[in-house]
Amino acid sequence: MSADKKEFFIIRIPDTGSLLEAVHVIASTGLTITRCHYNRSLDPDTAFFSVSGDEKACTDGTQALLDMGYLQTTIAYPKNIRFTIIVPEIPGTLHHILKILNQFQAEISLISFDNRGRYPDSLHVMLRVRNAVMIEELINEIRNTYSVEIDGYDCGDSCEDGSLYYVKYATRVRDILQNPEDPEDPHILNLLNQFSHLAQQLTEYGKEYQDALDHILQNGLHLKSTTGKNFCADVQKIFVTDTLTLYCFQLPGGGNIFVINTPDERIMVDTGYGIYHEDVLRMFEYYGLGGIDDFTRIILTHGDTDHCGAAGFFNAPVYTHEGTWKIIETNNRAWGASSQELVLEQVYTVMINLFAHMTPPSVCELFPPAGTEKYGDFPVLDSFSAGGFTFKILEGHGGHQHGLIYVLCQEAGLLFTSDTILNLKYLSPERSDYNNFAVYLVTTVNVDPDLVKSERKALTKLAITLDNRLREKNRRLLLCCGHGPVSVFNEKEMVPASRTELYRHVTGSS
Incomplete structure (x- = not known):
């Protein structure tokens, strides 16, 4: 017996009776309705249905709805x-x-x-x-x-008829994606269905449906509006030793990019959003870091697109955890966690990956599974050398995301904490506001909120121990946070480890 197929229908509702008729048609073809959403006050014209059933039932249901004129196959303005x-x-x-x-x-x-x-x-x-x-x-x-x-x-695009809410919304999505040509693009219809599902789920957390849809759009608009001439980054350039220079690039939205520059290696730790790729290349050129062919390896700390979304643009081997690769493959940031079946996590991943131009690598080198070696409470997966130093790959516990790893170089005093330890206090107001989009849309950015607390405590304990050892040598541990500046401990808080400079594209450059 074949597994049930999942399908969705966006139904046109010309009158109140048609909602009943559409449900009757769906039921009569043997399909099971797994979700429905209709809000007459928002858009009396449109209803969403998710269904499951065998291949024949899905085909029959689709055709029956088409024959009755209920199935929307286009979101063009009437x-x-x-x-x-x-x-x-x-x-x-x-x-x-x-x-x-x-x-x-x-x-x-x-x-x-x-x-x-x-x-x-x-x-x-x-x-x-x-x-x-x-x-x-x-x-x-x-x-x-x-x-x-x-x-x-x-023409409908100048019509203020409130019943065109979803049509107007889809048009705004097209504008963000710069894909205005095809009114029957099934990809846009699928997105509209998924965004509706996300907003419907958020109402269970006390959020307003329309407000949730607007937050989704604002997320995409922010990313698009901070590219090109509006792109900027806060940059730290730290001479760690005579043979190792660390760069930290805080992009307009999302996570940091780190570059470890040594005479024999140029390593990127996390890549930022794909939508910023062209801007990042111009920035790399400005700082003398080359282009897509000039990195010896790329390390992805985890599978959120603001950390791995531009890896596919570079001609360098990409290294990551098997769990991160699964998250990329399944397009679900909660894969491997207890929350992996939550619609919020799944649809948020689809949405942000789309708006951020997620471009993963076609293949990845996966770190080996954990053995018996540990550093503090964290298993050691692998190690590599650069600039005469040894870097260790530590496996996280899965609090922020399954498959998350840390990069540690005890000799050079570097700890890349990914999204477990952050320095949000020193984020710019614009970056702080952008981070709130994710918090709103998934209610928590950590797939296991309880586990991340104990994991952060263990990582902080390890960092303090390492910092104390380095202090004996008149040196400090540099905390390379996933968001916020490279920092050092200062009593009970973290402060920037160096001056931060603002990068903007040189006016008139190509």
Whole structure:
């Protein structure tokens, strides 16, 4: 027996009875409805259904909904035809005209008549144009009895009809993705369905449905608006030793990029969002770090797209944990965690990966599984050399994300803490505001909020121990946080380890 297939339908609701009919059609084909959402106050035209069933049931259900005109296969704006009917002062005239409109199942957007107004013999009508041939037949039917003057067509993108909410929303998504051409793009329809599902889930956490959809758009708009001439980064360049220079690049949104520069190696730890790739290359060139062919290895600390989303652009071997690779493959940031089936996690991953132009590598070198060696409470997976120093790869516990790793060089005093230890206090207001998008949309950025607390405690304990050892040599441990500046401990808080400079593209450069 074959496994059930999952399908979704975006249903057009021309009247209240059609919702019942659509559900009846779905049920009669043997499909099971697993989700439905309809909010008449937001958009009386559109309902969302997720269903499951065998291949035949899905095919039959799709065709039946198409045959009845309920299934939306496009999210293009319908046009509105405006026309005026010259009506005589005969009782029953309005009733007769409405019967004709009902006969053709016309979607009335506006109807207006006032015999004491400026045009006492004129009935003004505006209809949605879903089927141009049907509208022509309807007009001809009315003309058999009354005089009709066509006032014109309104293109929907300038229409303020509130019932076009989802159409307008999808158009804004297209604008962000710079894909305005195809109104029947099934990818956009799928996104609209998933965004609706995310917003529906967030209402269970006390969020407003429409507010949740707006937050999704704001996330994408922020990323798009901080590229090109608006791109900037806070940069730290730290001469760790004579043979090792550390760069930290805080991008406009998302996680940091680190570059370890030595005479024999140029290593990138995390890559930032893919949408910033062209800007990052210009920035790397400015700091003398080369381009896509000039890195000897890339290390991904975990599978969130703000840390791994540009790895596929570079011609360098990429190293990561098997769990991170699974997260990339499944497009689900909660893979491997108890929350991996949560819709919030799944849809958030799809959304942010899309807006951020997630570009993963085609292949990855996976760190070996944990053996018996440990450093503090963390298993040692692997090691490599650069600049005469040994770097160890430590396996995290899975609090922020399954497969997360840390990079430690005790000799050089470097600990890359990924998203377990952050220095959010020194984020710019703009970066801090952007981080709140993720918190809003997934309610918590950690896939296991309880586990991340104990993991952070263990990592902090390890960092303090290492820092104390280095202090004996008049040196300090540099905490390379996933977000915020490279920092050092200062009593009970972390402070930036060095001056931060603002990078912007040179005006007029290509």
